[in-house]
Amino acid sequence: MKVIPYGKQFIDQHDKDVVKKSLDENLITTGNFVNIFEKKIKNYLKVKYAVSCSSGTSALHLAMLSINLKKNDVIIMPAVNFISAFNMATNLGAKIYLADVDSITGQITPETIKKCIQNNKIKKIKAVITMYMGGYPNNIINFYKLKKKYKFIIIEDACHALGSRYRFRNKFLNIGSCNHSDICTFSLHPLKTITTGEGGIITTNSKKIYNNLYTARSHGIIKSKKNHWMYDIKNSGFNYRLSDLNCALGVSQLNKINLFLRSREKIAKTYIKNLNNFQNLTFCIDLKNIKPSFHLFIINIDFTKLKKKKDDLLNYLKTNNIICQYHYIPIYKFKIYKKKIKKNSFLGSEKYYKNSLSIPIFYDLKLNNQRKVISKIKFFLEKNNLK
Numbered sequence: 001m002k003v004i005p006y007g008k009q010f011i012d013q014h015d016k017d018v019v020k021k022s023l024d025e026n027l028i029t030t031g032n033f034v035n036i037f038e039k040k041i042k043n044y045l046k047v048k049y050a051v052s053c054s055s056g057t058s059a060l061h062l063a064m065l066s067i068n069l070k071k072n073d074v075i076i077m078p079a080v081n082f083i084s085a086f087n088m089a090t091n092l093g094a095k096i097y098l099a100d101v102d103s104i105t106g107q108i109t110p111e112t113i114k115k116c117i118q119n120n121k122i123k124k125i126k127a128v129i130t131m132y133m134g135g136y137p138n139n140i141i142n143f144y145k146l147k148k149k150y151k152f153i154i155i156e157d158a159c160h161a162l163g164s165r166y167r168f169r170n171k172f173l174n175i176g177s178c179n180h181s182d183i184c185t186f187s188l189h190p191l192k193t194i195t196t197g198e199g200g201i202i203t204t205n206s207k208k209i210y211n212n213l214y215t216a217r218s219h220g221i222i223k224s225k226k227n228h229w230m231y232d233i234k235n236s237g238f239n240y241r242l243s244d245l246n247c248a249l250g251v252s253q254l255n256k257i258n259l260f261l262r263s264r265e266k267i268a269k270t271y272i273k274n275l276n277n278f279q280n281l282t283f284c285i286d287l288k289n290i291k292p293s294f295h296l297f298i299i300n301i302d303f304t305k306l307k308k309k310k311d312d313l314l315n316y317l318k319t320n321n322i323i324c325q326y327h328y329i330p331i332y333k334f335k336i337y338k339k340k341i342k343k344n345s346f347l348g349s350e351k352y353y354k355n356s357l358s359i360p361i362f363y364d365l366k367l368n369n370q371r372k373v374i375s376k377i378k379f380f381l382e383k384n385n386l387k
């Protein structure tokens, strides 16, 4: 019996043809396809600058370098997130504070940021990393208000949210347009909205940040305008470039993004329709103010009431060839987190961790497979009397 994963890429013949074509170009890195891809992303997101790079992780690293995040600078980030932002800030020697997340959305809120500032008596904040779990961007306008108050830089870890939009007054704005942030980062890993194999994108409306990103992406090299063989280096950089092969795939995938988003939306709506009459099963979806990318479909179940553990459901689904996932183990649970954890500082994160799991959603998830996922979850809940 075929396994149903929680996420999966979709590659068609056109994708393969374009990648093949890129191999015949004179330059297969720093070439035309890189420029085309970045231009297309810029137009799609309606933002001034877009820089491609080798991964979502390098996107976050470059974003931090571009604002000169350095030793002992304070950065606040979600207690529940993929480890990338924490790792990159750790490597730069920043002082990291984890803010608690909402127990249903798995995201930081203006209240949890304020609480983090108060509890830790933080005076000066260099940056806050926001993250849109599953591709549902909550609280953007309120984060922006906090930014004005505390004067910090907002870096959006929007690795789940390419294609997500949020309501501002009477229109919808793109995540990545940086209308309410300084820098936005995306991942182009195979499970994301579109893929380049591995890859990342950073967007900004600031010329200064763009120049810093551009330079740091390629060893810190600043080329002379006069002679192509001359260059200088002021600050150290990395090789975080994305090749033309990857960008060619990105160009082809971006042409299909609306198709991908529509399909994920349809799948999500089917889940909502079929799972929303269980009192103790909740979702984190506000379709009025948000048009999500539906990168993940996360359900929250009151496992305490059920007298079961989340792993019981994960194991039950696994024995039925349905692979679900944790998003994510809270960062303070890892050995790399060295600070003492104050009592009650992560109540939302603890609850979210206990109750949430991601169920399958991807472009070509077939309806019969989705029905199987729904019926197995229903069976598990009904068998355990959770109506």
Ligand SMILES: Cc1ncc(COP(=O)(O)O)c(C=O)c1O
Pocket: 055, 056, 057, 058, 081, 082, 084, 085, 131, 157, 158, 159, 160, 187, 188, 189, 199, 200
């Ligand atoms: C929220 C988040 N941030 C950062 C990353 C890192 O992206 P990448 O795997 O492209 O380095 C991921 C990847 O899964 C992610 O989900």
